[in-house]
Amino acid sequence: MKFNFLYPSVQKDIDKIENELKIAVSEADAETTSESALHLLTAGGKRIRPMFVCLTARLGNTPNFSAAQDAAVAIELIHMASIVHDDVVDDAELRRGRPTIKAIWGNHIAMYTGDFLFAKSLEYMTRIKNEKAHLLLSRVTVELAVGEIEQIKDKYDFDQSVRAYLRRIKRKTALLIAASCGLGGIIAELPEKLDDKLYLFGYYVGMAFQITDDILDFSKDEKKIGKPAGEDLSQGNVTLPVFFAMQDPLLRKRIRRVTEETPKEEMNHLVEAIRTSGAIEKSEQVATNYLNKAASILDEFGNQKEVKPLRQIIKMLDKRDY
Amino acid sequence: MKFNFLYPSVQKDIDKIENELKIAVSEADAETTSESALHLLTAGGKRIRPMFVCLTARLGNTPNFSAAQDAAVAIELIHMASIVHDDVVDDAELRRGRPTIKAIWGNHIAMYTGDFLFAKSLEYMTRIKNEKAHLLLSRVTVELAVGEIEQIKDKYDFDQSVRAYLRRIKRKTALLIAASCGLGGIIAELPEKLDDKLYLFGYYVGMAFQITDDILDFSKDEKKIGKPAGEDLSQGNVTLPVFFAMQDPLLRKRIRRVTEETPKEEMNHLVEAIRTSGAIEKSEQVATNYLNKAASILDEFGNQKEVKPLRQIIKMLDKRDY
Numbered sequence: 001m002k003f004n005f006l007y008p009s010v011q012k013d014i015d016k017i018e019n020e021l022k023i024a025v026s027e028a029d030a031e032t033t034s035e036s037a038l039h040l041l042t043a044g045g046k047r048i049r050p051m052f053v054c055l056t057a058r059l060g061n062t063p064n065f066s067a068a069q070d071a072a073v074a075i076e077l078i079h080m081a082s083i084v085h086d087d088v089v090d091d092a093e094l095r096r097g098r099p100t101i102k103a104i105w106g107n108h109i110a111m112y113t114g115d116f117l118f119a120k121s122l123e124y125m126t127r128i129k130n131e132k133a134h135l136l137l138s139r140v141t142v143e144l145a146v147g148e149i150e151q152i153k154d155k156y157d158f159d160q161s162v163r164a165y166l167r168r169i170k171r172k173t174a175l176l177i178a179a180s181c182g183l184g185g186i187i188a189e190l191p192e193k194l195d196d197k198l199y200l201f202g203y204y205v206g207m208a209f210q211i212t213d214d215i216l217d218f219s220k221d222e223k224k225i226g227k228p229a230g231e232d233l234s235q236g237n238v239t240l241p242v243f244f245a246m247q248d249p250l251l252r253k254r255i256r257r258v259t260e261e262t263p264k265e266e267m268n269h270l271v272e273a274i275r276t277s278g279a280i281e282k283s284e285q286v287a288t289n290y291l292n293k294a295a296s297i298l299d300e301f302g303n304q305k306e307v308k309p310l311r312q313i314i315k316m317l318d319k320r321d322y
Numbered sequence: 323m324k325f326n327f328l329y330p331s332v333q334k335d336i337d338k339i340e341n342e343l344k345i346a347v348s349e350a351d352a353e354t355t356s357e358s359a360l361h362l363l364t365a366g367g368k369r370i371r372p373m374f375v376c377l378t379a380r381l382g383n384t385p386n387f388s389a390a391q392d393a394a395v396a397i398e399l400i401h402m403a404s405i406v407h408d409d410v411v412d413d414a415e416l417r418r419g420r421p422t423i424k425a426i427w428g429n430h431i432a433m434y435t436g437d438f439l440f441a442k443s444l445e446y447m448t449r450i451k452n453e454k455a456h457l458l459l460s461r462v463t464v465e466l467a468v469g470e471i472e473q474i475k476d477k478y479d480f481d482q483s484v485r486a487y488l489r490r491i492k493r494k495t496a497l498l499i500a501a502s503c504g505l506g507g508i509i510a511e512l513p514e515k516l517d518d519k520l521y522l523f524g525y526y527v528g529m530a531f532q533i534t535d536d537i538l539d540f541s542k543d544e545k546k547i548g549k550p551a552g553e554d555l556s557q558g559n560v561t562l563p564v565f566f567a568m569q570d571p572l573l574r575k576r577i578r579r580v581t582e583e584t585p586k587e588e589m590n591h592l593v594e595a596i597r598t599s600g601a602i603e604k605s606e607q608v609a610t611n612y613l614n615k616a617a618s619i620l621d622e623f624g625n626q627k628e629v630k631p632l633r634q635i636i637k638m639l640d641k642r643d644y
Contacts, residue, residue, distance in 0.1 A: 030468040032475060085437060089430045108411045111433055112471035115407060118440060119467040122460040129453065138444040145441040146352040149434035153354060 010309060013054045013065065014047055017072045024073055024120050036101045036113045040080055043098045048209070049075045049180040055313070056184025056198050058306045064187055070127040071183045074137065077121035079176055082144055084114040089152065090235055094228075132195075133186050140179040147171025155236035158256045162243050166207070169214070174206030181205075197297055201310075204294035205317065211287040212320060214239035218275050219321065230271035233258060240286060244279035251277055291318050332631060335376045335387065336369055339394045346395055346442050358423045358435045362402055365420045370531070371397045371502040377635070378506025378520050380628045386509055392449040393505045396459065399443035401498055404466055406436040411474065412557055416550075454517075455508050462501040469493025478558035480578045484565050488529070491536070496528030503527075519619055523632075526616035527639065533609040534642055536561035540597050541643065552593035555580060562608060566601035573599055613640050 025037035050072035057068035086092075087100040088110045094100065102110035125137055151168050154160050181202030185195035217232040218241055232239055236258070246252040254270055262270075274280075291314050298314075301307045347359035372394035379390035408414075409422040410432045416422065424432035447459055473490050476482050503524030507517035539554040540563055554561055558580070568574040576592055584592075596602075613636050620636075623629045 027464070027468055030472060033468055033471045082437075085433055088433060107429070108474055109471060111407055111410060112467060112474070115404075115436075115440070116464070116467040116471060118437070119460070119463040122444070122463055126453075126456040126460045131448075131451065134448040138441070138448045141441040141444055142349070142438070145434060145438040146349055146355055149355045149431060149438060150352060152430055152434070 010051065010054060013069070014051060017050045017054075017069055017076070018047070020069060020073050021076060024077060024124065025117070027116075027120075030116070032105070032109060033113055033116045036105050036109055037080075037117060039098075039104065040084060040095075040101055040113075043096045045076075045080075045096065047076065049079055049177060051313070052177060052180040052202060052205075053184045053187075055306070055309050056181045056202075057187040059185065059194075059198075059301065059304070060188025060190055062189065067128055067130075067187045068184065070124045071133065071187060072180070074121045074124035074128070075176060075180050075183070077117050077124065078137075078141060078144070081114040081117035081121065082148065084110050084117065085148065088114075089148075092231075128183075128187075130186055133183055136179055136182055136186070136199075140175045143171050143175050147175075151237075154238065156259065157236075158238060158242075158246070158252075158258075160238060162240075165238060165240060165243065169207060169210040170203070173210035173213075174203045177206030177209060178202035194301070197300060201294050201297040204290045204297070205314065208287040208290035208294070208317060211240050211283055211290070212317065215241055215280055215283050215287070216321070217241075218271055218280060220275070230267050233271070233274075234260070234262060234267050236260070240283040241274055241279040244282040245274040245277045247279075248277055288318055332373065332376060335391070336373060339372045339376075339391055339398070340369070342391060342395050343398060346399060346446065347439070349438075349442075352438070354427070354431060355435055355438045358427050358431055359402075359439060361420075361426065362406060362417075362423055362435075365418045367402075367418065369398065371401055371499060373635070374499060374502040374524060374527075375506045375509075377628070377631050378503045378524075379509040381507065381516075381520075381623065381626070382510025382512050384511065389450055389452075389509045390506065392446045393455065393509060394502075396443045396446035396450070397498060397502050397505070399439050399446065400459075400463060400466070403436040403439035403443065404470065406432050406439065407470065410436075411470075414553075450505075450509075452508055455505055458501055458504055458508070458521075462497045465493050465497050469497075473559075476560065478581065480560060480564075480568070480574075480580075482560060484562075487560060487562060487565065491529060491532040492525070495532035495535075496525045499528030499531060500524035516623070519622060523616050523619040526612045526619070527636065530609040530612035530616070530639060533562050533605055533612070534639065537563055537602055537605050537609070538643070539563075540593055540602060542597070552589050555593070555596075556582070556584060556589050558582070562605040563596055563601040566604040567596040567599045569601075570599055610640055 021041055022038070025041055026034050053068050053072040053075060057063065057065070057071075083095070084101050087095060088102045088107050092100050093103045100110070101113055105113075125134065128134070147168060151172065154164055154168060178199045179202070182195055182199030185198035190198070214232065217230065217239065219229060233242060233255075242255060246255055251273060254273070258267070258270070295311065295314050298307055298310055343363055344360070347363055348356050375390050375394040375397060379385065379387075379393075405417070406423050409417060410424045410429050414422050415425045422432070423435055427435075447456060450456070469490060469492075473494070476486055476490060500521045501524070504517055504521030507520035512520070536554065539552065539561065541551060555564060555577070564577060568577055573595060576595070580589070580592070617633065617636050620629055620632055
């Protein structure tokens with residue numbers, strides 16, 4: 001994702017972070033690790049977490065790009081680690097249109113590559129000399145791990161509550177984006193309450209971000225999302241559009257029959273039915289509500305020019321189709 | 323392992339750490355994680371890493387048990403995390419005589435339990451307010467992860483060098499014991515060179531420790547080691563006794579034929595042949611040499627009474643059969 005429509009200088013920061021990520025995963029004496037980690041890295045990604053670190057870190061009076069870069073690299077490495085492990089558990093063959101690490105090197109290498117990325121993130125965290133930053137990152141990392149393990153239990157459980165879903169996406173996505181914004185605020189040396197506001201801002205954005213990802217799983221355009229439509233559902237992940245679709249008793253019956261063995265053709269029909277049920281529009285509304293909450297937090301930061309790009313991002317994320 | 327023959331107070335410290343480990347893995351809202359992590363914790367373990375942290379942390383003038391406890395818990399959690407992931411890769415059914423996490427809950431839960439334990443270790447690291455400690459732990463954690471991934475490539479490679487083996491056990495075991503002792507030194511606020519000496523002490527002890535574990539894999543007494551004899555070899559792990567055994571051309575031929583499919587009976591005969599080849603005694607000598615090197619480092623710490631238990635541990639580790 002290119003951010004130069006925001007500020008050319010933000011894109012410059014992201015390019016530097018991209019370069020540092022390459023350095024981070026290139027470990028001498030560890031060919032396989034570097035190869036598999038580089039494979040994931042060069043597949044790209046939106047780098048939305050690093051971007052939020054950079055943008056929020058600019059809100060203070062004394063910008064410290066070096067600290068922001070360390071925080072951004074640490075967070076993106078944690079995100080990459082969790083992606084690699086999730087692909088093992090989801091048995092995913094494709095990510096961003098490219099074969100996953102587990103598809104190329106197998107589950108064992110994928111597991112250890114995730115461990116390596118996570119360990120590497122520690123090195124970058126260590127460079128940030130700030131206790132509050134350390135506490136924030138360690139707490140979020142634990143929540144992330146707990147979320148990963150708990151979500152296995154929710155699979156194919158079509159009687160779970162929407163609350164269970166919201167808690168799941170909070171842990172899976174929102175907390176790390178919240179941490180990105182919170183860390184930026186800490187690095188910017190904003191007064192404490194404003195750190196927490198930024199954390200909450202990131203949380204709302206993260207919730208919207210994951211809901212949109214879950215909506216995109218039902219997109220017609222498989223190329224844009226880099227994986228087959230309806231994959232989440234066929235893997236038993238009950239997401240927001242599914243909850244809304246299940247409000248229709250007939251659709252509910254069909255959805256509850258989904259198992260790992262449901263034939264692809266039947267899934268395609270079901271995905272089409274969910275798509276035309278109104279569930280997508282309702283889910284989009286929920287995502288928009290979260291983004292509106294995020295936007296209203298920004299009001300507290302006044303009219304300084306550094307706030308503008310954050311507003312633009314919110315607009316960009318609303319109803320994105322990629 | 324009971325250490326009360328050393329000091330009653332050391333055992334007291336270890337008991338406190340044991341209790342803190344239980345608190346660490348008991349996460350509200352995370353039933354499965356806590357259950358699987360507790361299963362591993364209550365299977366016991368020698369807690370040799372916490373013990374080294376405690377003993378070396380006492381070498382300074384101002385003992386700080388609270389910091390030593392945080393460091394010990396962090397290191398033991400890292401160790402536990404790597405155990406859980408190794409059991410997935412080794413497809414191990416038993417550890418310390420009890421079913422492994424992957425045997426009971428499956429590979430996916432085991433992977434995430436490892437992630438959880440590792441994330442939890444971060445929380446404890448964060449409590450240690452010392453940059454050198456953070457740097458040491460983050461560096462060792464990366465090496466550990468790199469070691470895990472690289473060792474997969476060495477499996478069933480009977481032409482690998484002894485150097486490859488030594489590098490493997492350094493990463494697998496010695497570095498974390500080195501870090502335990504180095505951290506103790508940092509917490510004890512010893513002058514810098516003495517920290518590094520303790521780190522080296524731990525490295526030598528760790529090398530001896532792993533070589534002894536590798537020898538025990540050929541032990542007659544399966545009950546003592548809690549897994550079938552020769553399991554390492556049948557999984558393609560080429561360990562020091564195997565290198566010595568391969569000095570005999572006939573044994574070399576037989577060992578090189580080992581694959582995953584080698585029948586259990588044939589393996590039993592081979593293990594017996596290795597056991598009586600002199601390879602065990604030669605390996606024991608190498609372990610003893612490492613322990614002697616460790617002991618000679620202790621000479622630099624003079625005759626203070628806090629050094630005595632470290633000498634006793636060395637004696638205890640020499641030719642241990644459990």
